[in-house]
Amino acid sequence: MKFTVFQVSRKGGREKNEDRMGYCYTQDSGLFLLADGMGGHPDGEVAAQIALQAMSATFQSRAKPVVSDVAEFLSSALVSSHHHIIRYASEKGLIDNPRTTLVAVVLQEGYAHWVHCGDSRLYFIRDGVLLKRSRDHSYAEHPDLSGSLLEKVINRNILFTCLGSATKPLFDVFSPMRLQHRDKIFLCSDGLWDQLSEAEIVEQLTHFPVAQAVPELVERALRKGGDRSDNVTAMGIEWEAPDHDQVDVQQGVSTGGLSDGVFASTIQAGGLDGWVDDLDDEAIERSIAEINEAIRRGAAKRSKS
DSSP states (O other): OEEEEEEEEEOTTSSSOOEEEEEEEOSSEEEEEEEEBOTTSTTHHHHHHHHHHHHHHHHHHHOSSSOSOHHHHHHHHHHHHHHHHHHHHHHHTOSSOOOBOEEEEEEETTEEEEEEESSOEEEEEETTEEEEEOOOSBTTTOTTOOHHHHTTOSOTTOBSOOBTSSSOOOOEEOOOEEOOTTOEEEEEOHHHHTTSOHHHHHHHHHHSOHHHHHHHHHHHHHHHHGGGOOOEEEEEEEEEOTTSOOOOTTTEEEGGGOOTTOOEEOSOOOOSTTTTTTOOHHHHHHHHHHHHHHHHHHHHHHHHO
16 A cells, blocks of 8 residues: 555644544555544543544454455444443543544555544545545534524534443444545544635645645644634545555655554554553654654665665
8 A cells, every 4th residue: 555644633722632643554454543532521532542542453453454344343443442431431430421523544455434423524535526525423414404403403513422422322434435546535623624614625635735735724724713723633645556656755655565464553552451541642742753753764765675
């Protein structure tokens, strides 16, 4: 596989950043994740981190080196993440459960598969056209609500499902999309899409590489949100067809050099048994920097050979 990926997360005007993101991959399969811990509930950042770690751990156990049934994996791994959050709340004796949204995409064998729960979004862009966009699990985007009924809802953007809720989460698994050279997949929290129009997001990702488009979109959302800006987190992925030239050494990832059984991840390790009490933003950033540096060294070595 070859892909380019760039990710940014900013605290905005909040006291802490409850968003989490990361990716992991084997030689032939990649998993990309973004979670937004929900404010108004305790330990939102913990719920988001547990979701990432649980999904990543399940992926590592199933991708040998590809996931045999991606739709089943996405469904079962998401529900497993939900159960881990519930167990964390129980063992900590929390009165209210931590909660989080989640959007996850798997790239393998030339296809993109994804799942989402809540209002963290996925945009699938090809040649300047938005082919797919996840539908939020909110009253504003619920397909069964008529216009007259929607008018009675005070907060249209309120979510009716998430991970960590008292009831089993609702989620959507999308039919796989065949990937073409230069397709772009964009994951983001509501701190971004709530401030920027769909057209603005698509335009930026169409005309600029993800390493330039993603940080620019994040900065625009922060400026528009002002002093009360929400956490803003985004990840852009650009697919590189195998029959095209090598991706950029500084930004690209080529998994061809990975040996069988090797698993790489930017998601902070630590184990679900110990939960994530020892994980802070600085530790997660160090983990991301370390894996990105390893990717750059591997790419530089391949370019000289």
